[in-house]
Amino acid sequence: MPSFTSAVDRALPNIEDPNQLIQSPSDLPIPAGFGPIARHWGPRRVFAGTYDDAWATKHAPLWPADLDERFFRAASPGLQAPEHLVGGEPVRLVGLHPDGAIEFAAARLHLAPRSLSSGPAQE
Template sequence: MVPFKAGAEFLLSGTAHPPKAGVRAMEVEAALRFNDGSQWRKTLLIAGERQWKKNLLGAAPTDAKALGPLPLRYEHAFGGVDDKRDKVDKRNPVGRGFAHRGRVEPGQPLPQIERGPRFIVRPTEQPEPAGYGPIPSHWQPRLEEQKGFDLKALEDGHCPYPRNVSASLFNCAPKDQRFPQAFQGGEQLSLRGFFPDHPGAVELELPQPTPEAFLVIDNRWQPLTLQCDTLQVDTDAGELYLVWRVGIPWPVSDPREAWVLVQAPHSQAEHETEPHAEQEVTA
């Protein structure tokens, strides 16, 4: 859990499933249509295993092998470590294909997940690591936003971050999966290439009901306004998660006890009465 995010972001984990046996390359695509009519779309290129081989001009990729189901993990995207020259791609240290100044070795694997518009064909190409998943805070470009972290304050139980932190400090999605506004519900989500039994696009609508939250302090119920800032999809599990968040200013010197109660939306008739502690809630 993180205290805040800027705008909203989309995250996806899953597997690319070839439309038929024997194909050497394919696409996966995630798309969103927002309530104002604007659209977002991100397509990734997926290839069977390739390696660098020597040729008259230096090196060239081998033909791709037949493609099987491929987990969409950063281990299969561009990046990695050049052990021979003690260099690392800080954008994706666990990836494959990276070589300092393009000095690839024969047999070195190429990435299987790329952003495109075409696959890598030259050793000097070093594209952005491609994926839909979260980027760890110690990878670039997120590492740039971690400046000023105070380990001593953290050890003492205080906030380790300076006052002027970036609003996107805790956003973890790739930058092309971030949006200026929170999700409202009713957005149309389209997913293609993630389901073995559905080679075409699978479409669904994000649910509209918003959970209700209350700050309970001094025996008073204060309504809180939640913002849905994260949409996360697990295509392998067939699950979709919406994360709502709210910030509550609270002086460290305030000794009062308080609770935040979250409950499912109620009908209009129930909204007309004050909530009761006996109602079923989830903290």
């Protein structure tokens, strides 16, 4: 664990979860903010599943059987929706603008896949 002196003259987080404010140099709060959590970082990596020899010989390059869908969530935990969004859900952003909360409805997107072919299908 880094010592307190490792933070001297260095930038520290300036976005905190208001329910987990940093009180001392040894605090390790859950990440907060809008930046994505990388796939290789611990809080997200634990959901990636098992990539062992059995996976390599039987399932690769497909996802492992024990992959947890939460692996695909890159947002900080406090910004993740508990269920899949369909659009139209109310969104309220607090503490980001001096004029107060920003409110809107999540976008509704309807995608229609389409493919083009230049000749007969190949088997």
